[in-house]
Amino acid sequence: MSFRLKLFISFAAIFTVFTLLVMIFQYDREKKFRIGQLENTLDNITEIAHNYMTSNSIVDSGSYIMMDSLMEILPAENIRLTVINPKGIVLYDSEVSAVETMENHLERPEVRQSVSSESGANIRESATTGSSYYYYARFYTDYFVRTATLYDLRVKDFLHVEKLFIIYLILLFLVTSVILHYITRKFYEIITKLKYFIIRLRSGEELDETMEFPKDELGSISNEFTSLYKELNDAQKNLVIEKNKLYSHLSALNEGIAFFSPMKEKVLTNNHFIQNLNLLSEMSTISAEKIFEVPELKPIVQFIDRQLKESAVHSTDDAHPQMEMDLQKGSRYFNVKCVFFQDKSFEIVIIDATKLEKRRLMKQQMTSNIAHELxxxxxxxxxxxxxxxxxxxxxxxxxxxxxxxxxxxxxxxxxxxxxxxxxxxxxxxxxxxxxxxxxxxxxxxxxxxxxxxxxxxxxxxxxxxxxxxxxxxxxxxxxxxxxxxxxxxxxxxxxxxxxxxxxxxxxxxxxxxxxxxxxxxxxxxxxxxxxxxxxxxxxxxxxxxxxx
Structure with missing residues (x-):
């Protein structure tokens, strides 16, 4: 798969996801808006019924037949109105005359929902009339007022989201895809030219000082690459020389030296470090990190932990935090030194001072014996x-x-x-x-x-x-x-x-x-x-x- 095709697919996928998210969001928003409109109408009717019952003391008088007068003046069509007491007994229903024959409505979803919420709504088939309704109920302490509209084709169409917006998004997607195709093709041409230019740099071909680049973004990038390549090439040569010097120096040293990262991970070490570590710890290992487990070096390890816990290494141009200790292991003498750097990396040097120490002791004894002898x-x-x-x-x-x-x-x-x-x-x-x-x-x-x-x-x-x-x-x-x-x-x-x-x-x-x-x-x-x-x-x- 070419880079151009990958780029086009990536852009197209991103835009497709974006389009789908917008479509889903808008569809859901439109649907909620239409449902909200319908429920707002039903809520108004519910509130009118409640006010009507209150002003006419219908609950106190029990004259629920008066609700028929209200139904005659309501502007909405196909509205069903039901009054239910707190125990679920139907007191009035605009569609049923013999309300005493109706079953208990306390467990109806919209009624049960209105108890715990401000209102309740549900779409279902009526067990009484056998027709499908969109129910809406509210609880007014002494009774429930439930309104419902017949869930017929008219209501379904009202709740259905308009397709025009979806068609608009699809057309927008197609137009954008064409534009993306054009943009990715132009971008691919620029990237291809730049790729061949970088391949020449990597292959080590001599760069023509008189080489001219286009007066566009490609030209600017190519000029920057040329300058960076020359600088990096010179720096790499110097780095190789310095690295070889460092390796030669470490190999020639009689001291054991190792560099560690702030995570106590070995960065660089020489053979003498491992040899001296084995002599000091009296164990066989090839891991420089084992130095942190040597009991005799606990003061050095504690010093390292203290430095690593500090927010910054306090050092100057001439001095770095360091610690040095001498110790004896059997017949051997060692000098161990730890130096911290500003980036919290550190080095540990182990010097086998056995020969020097024994020579010092021997000279001390010899001087004493010579003085005694003379x-x-x-x-x-x-x-x-x-x-x-x-x-x-x-x-x-x-x-x-x-x-x-x-x-x-x-x-x-x-x-x-x-x-x-x-x-x-x-x-x-x-x-x-x-x-x-x-x-x-x-x-x-x-x-x-x-x-x-x-x-x-x-x-x-x-x-x-x-x-x-x-x-x-x-x-x-x-x-x-x-x-x-x-x-x-x-x-x-x-x-x-x-x-x-x-x-x-x-x-x-x-x-x-x-x-x-x-x-x-x-x-x-x-x-x-x-x-x-x-x-x-x-x-x-x-x-x-x-x-x-």
Whole structure:
């Protein structure tokens, strides 16, 4: 079905409905008007009869035969007049002489209706005369006065609505249909031209800057479309660029971020948000909306609900309503932040701050341990210097104190070198050269360098590492790792200890090594701090040896 036909049918249907409604309304109005005229005539006769009965005291005297005189002077023809008492007994009827033979009229529809209303009317066949009447009745406290006109062809014609108005509406409908046909055809031609113009725009065809349009509504609309198309095309290109930037930025972020509508529905999110949400809530979900069900985030959810209930978001150009909280879940630390925008949409950012927090705690512990580690050597050196400065002692004693002070100074130098090495590893780890290293060769170099100390303390070494096992790393740092492990056994393991070093597992990415030794054991209370930097577990935290 063409657009033109649809348009014509739509207009025709609307006008048809309108015409029918007008016709029905006018027909009903005309019918009610004619019925009203008839009832008005009957009501006048009823009122005349009531006044006549009152002025002649007919009810009191019971001389209802006097009503015949009234019937003779009434101008209307075929009028039937009936007087009924409140119990329904007929007192007078202009068509029946023996009224005592008539049945009770209290249940007649028009009589019953006049009790509850101002008047009552009904069209029916008379049970007394067998003729059809249009009845009209009124109740006057002491009696009913009912008038009726014979419902014959004359009355029917009077009540029948004139057909002229209907014929007029039909003719008007036909003329309007012809006009609608002409209008829709012209409108369809304009729409068709505009449609082909829009198709050219959609297909991406270059628009001719010199293109001329008709000097009518089509021309105005086409010019507006051309201008809008150029603006939208430029805006769309910029929007695509900005959207790609946003997606790239969200993907590159280490933080989890999600944007929500005022209905708490997800608009946009990145993968880190779902990952951090699962870690925080300890549940598996792919729905960003689950964040509103996490008990630990109840303060954030309450903040969101308060903002959404307010009539407007109170914000400035530089600041938006926001809330931030830190929380710990098991061994992990999270920072959660919520920011509201002026349209009541909001963003939630979840940052897994575990590494940063652990690094902060580690640095705090390391600083404490370093301060503790430096305290005694410095105090010892100062004590030796004060002794040499303020006491007269023999050259042998002087040499002894100087050697001791020198040993403590060397220890401080080694400690500072360890700190410097750790800083270089953390801050410039990417500058160390990485290459394939034979692990067994590195361990052999460590054994060779510490051979005298190992022999001195009668320490045996058992190495179970394949000779061809290679790992990618920095040889100098690997040497330091194994050197410190061996040196710790020499310092703390005691004489006669044994060292066991082996490669016990490998997978696609890693090799796993086990280092163990016999000798002095570590108390259970120190096990949790065994990998803490610059923490030593020798009794009394004496300063015989240093920690790394």
């Amino acid at each position: 305290k005694t050597p410095v105090a010892t050196v100062m004590g030796y210097m004060e002794t040499l400065q303020h006491n007269s002692i023999s050259p042998e004693k002087q040499k002894y104190f100087i050697d001791k002070a020198h040993a403590q100074a060397r220890r401080l130098s080694d400690l500072i070198e360890d700190i410097s090495t750790l800083n270089r590893i953390e801050e410039a780890s990417d500058k160390y050269e990485l290459k394939q290293v034979l692990v067994k060769d590195v361990v052999a170099e460590v054994e060779e360098q510490l051979k005298l100390k190992l022999d001195e303390h009668h320490i045996k070494v058992h190495v179970d590492i394949p000779g061809k096992l290679k790992i990618k790393g920095n040889k100098s740092l690997l040497f330091s790792i194994f050197y410190n492990l061996f040196d710790n056994v020499i310092k703390y393991g005691g004489d006669g200890a044994e060292i066991y070093l082996s490669n016990y597992l490998k997978d696609k990415k890693n090799y796993y090594f086990s280092f163990a030794n016999t000798g002095n054991e570590i108390d259970d209370k120190h096990l949790t701090r065994i990998f803490e930097r610059f923490y030593r577990i020798d009794d009394g935290r004496s300063r015989k040896t240093g920690g790394t």
